[in-house]
């Protein structure tokens with residue numbers, strides 16, 4: 001048989017471009033580079049985790065043909081599990097907090113997932129979306145993806161995101177910046193990069209209302225005041241995926257800083273991004289300004305703005321939350 005040259009979508013997750021953020025690179029004197037994860041088939045960085053979790057479950061015999069996968073997700077993991085799942089003959093049931101963008105919820109339904117919306121509850125509450133998914137898996141005999149504590153998640157980033165960044169920068173990378181949902185992206189990529197070069201700075205960009213800044217700078221999760229409208233990030237506990245990693249720096253990033261960045265990138269560079277990308281880029285800019293020119297800083301462009309047109313890109317929605325899309329970029333360091 002001749003060598004297989006073409007692949008279905010499962011063969012096209014990852015290998016995303018590394019895009020230079022032009023204006024922010026110029027103004028800081030650093031190379032600020034974003035991994036274009038919105039170009040994955042399901043439109044986000046979570047396609048990698050979804051594929052890693054499915055492959056791992058198949059290898060361990062947890063997924064049999066025609067099986068149903070259930071997961072609690074802010075949306076993107078559900079989209080990833082559904083597209084990868086369809087390519088392998090699995091059905092998905094997605095439990096999602098009703099506060100997530102209507103675009104993600106309707107997209108999941110269009111893709112063919114069974115979607116269960118639940119009120120937003122903290123992790124300590126049995127009604128939290130993750131616990132609902134876990135209970136459903138037990139009752140129905142479905143496979144629970146368990147992205148927060150399933151190490152196949154970070155392993156996917158260790159095997160793909162980290163090596164791709166290393167190759168794309170030819171090993172010339174000074175810092176890697178990421179925010180945390182499950183922590184899979186931050187941890188898996190950081191583990192790989194630190195293995196290649198322990199001097200690569202691993203930087204966490206944290207929204208308000210989350211406790212990662214507190215964990216990584218104070219060793220406890222006590223500081224988690226404030227709030228953020230960013231979806232898919234904002235963790236308060238050390239998930240299994242975060243255990244044992246070294247984080248050199250952490251910053252708290254305001255939603256306004258992220259809103260300023262995503263609007264500037266859209267209008268000046270044609271990059272249309274979600275808010276977690278803005279939080280990540282704001283972290284990269286903070287690191288650039290602290291460390292001075294000449295550094296190469298890589299971050300994650302997690303998903304695109306298409307999923308947030310009714311919120312983040314809706315002027316009246318922003319106004320109600322006292323967020324201004326028109327602030328000049330200089331306001332970031334004023």
Ligand code: PMP
Nearest residue numbers: 076181182183184185232276302
């Ligand atoms: N940004 C978005 C938009 C996401 O959906 C997620 C995943 N929930 C993240 C960032 C964070 O990725 P991770 O789960 O790997 O920490």
